[in-house]
Amino acid sequence: MNRVSVALCVLIVVGGAFLLAALNLGTAPGSPFHVPPYVVSLVGKYLCYAILALAVDLVWGFAGILSLGHAAFFALGGYAMGMYLMRQIGTRGVYANPVLPDFMVFLNWKALPWYWHGFDNPMFASLMVVLVPGVLALLFGWLAFRSRVSGVYLSIITQALTYALLLAFFRNDMGFGGNNGLTDFKEMFSFPLQAEATRDGLLIASAIALAVSLLAAYGIVTSRFGKVLIAVRDAESRTRFIGYRPEQYKLWVWVVSAIMAGIGGALYVPQVGIINPSEFSPANSIEAVIWVAVGGRGTLIGAVLGAVLVSAGKTWLTGALPEVWLFALGALFIFVTLFLPTGILGVLRRRTRAPVSVPAPEPAE
């Protein structure tokens, strides 16, 4: 990972998004160059996954925190956006209630719960996209890192966190649409969500968000802060004896990472048109870890590459042989762990020179 490859990755992501959007809007549906709208949304979805993967790599690859619950932050950002989109439906819902979303009318609720207030305002909703995952991560991280919980134990409690949220959001009386979640969105920032131009806009927005996340993550890991972080990852007690407080470093990067994941989720929801509790399922978080492992842990670009490649593989395989996907994912993880411990990027880099930032294989705990 160096300046040039990061710049190249940013260029490909943003340039590619503009190109796809142009080919979608600027060519007739019969043309061989035409990009159908479903491809635009699909790629937009991959880019959101790539933001989640970057968030996972930031904590796992550089701070040694293996989070098996990162999709929780992604889903929380998604729900914050979903709540805004629900409020935008207004009288166009089935029950045509100007204030209450359909599912609340259906449940015979008379008034909007307090935590739904303000979500009709796009600025407030955007703030919540950042604040909700950020504050949860701050609380969780403060408790966990201060008590020096690390390694497998930390992984397990991150998993428990996302599972608890999954169960909570399933409940109808939580007020988030229960099992069905939030869906049937009409417009976002006054743009109709079904329009191709809006979808192209969302793709470009996702590409820009990914590019900014990548640059921010690169800035963090190459700063002196990042050097301390890598030192914490490899020799935590040593950093303590030098006078650093590893828990502070972990907390900072943990919160940044959670916010990044939340932004990814917020861009994901309008593109897929739904957010429901299954986004909290532990399997999603594990899949995100697999993206990073496949692409190359501690390389940032590898996380992006892994997310896009594995997700594309999933799209293809769940279409061709739906029942095989989970086995294929498991097999992929085993293969990568055994034969590509440094991921795709690690293999590419080994041809040039020994990587500075790729972590040593973790000792068994």
Place this chain on the structure above:
Amino acid sequence: MTRPHEDTLLYLDNVTVTFDGFRALNALSLVMERGEMRAVIGPNGAGKTTMMDVITGKTRPDEGEVIFGRNTDLTRLDEPDIAALGIGRKFQKPTVFEPHTVWDNFLLALSGDRRPRFTLWARETDEERDRIEELLATTRLSDLRERRAGDLSHGQKQWLEIGMLLAQDPLLLLVDEPVAGMTDAETAQTAELLREINRSHSVVVVEHDMDFVRALDVKVTVLHEGSVLSEGSIDHVSADPKVIEVYLGR
């Protein structure tokens, strides 16, 4: 024992540490003066490393006083606080930051602001560069500055770690078995390096290697079963019948 006074740097009195009924330290008492270099020897399990753990805040004693300088109670502080006070520690097994270059290892160890909000925006200053150049020269690692620390030889890693201690500019250096696994030439160079360091810093060296301790030519404390068995010059302690019994006979 005398209470800590002007010239006392480190004062341990009646320190006891128990692990599951095993007394790792048993009413250990030890006083060090400012500017002193002290060698601590003793067979395996004598409590040498536990003593280091207590001084650096890794282990809290069950009983006893640990005072740094005139009146700083070390038993109430944790590792980063104690490091900030000016006590640096080198571990038995060299632990340097392997993925980083020699230069960056020194950079991270340099005394300065340790808070994330500082390090996130910190840029290398000229002063920092000068200090790192000095450290590279002292530890004889100038030509290896761009080398990954993980790729250094065992002896070079030990020197890098000692250099990182110096970078923190501590008042007291704790050095755990610096010459374990070194060649004779490296051992001699290390003794020289430590004597050089002792000109401006107080040092505690824990070591097994008697030739090395003799080369240091400083006051020696012999630990046995968690307390002090004998103290004095190397010739004095090696003539002490109690020491001879512990080391040779049983």
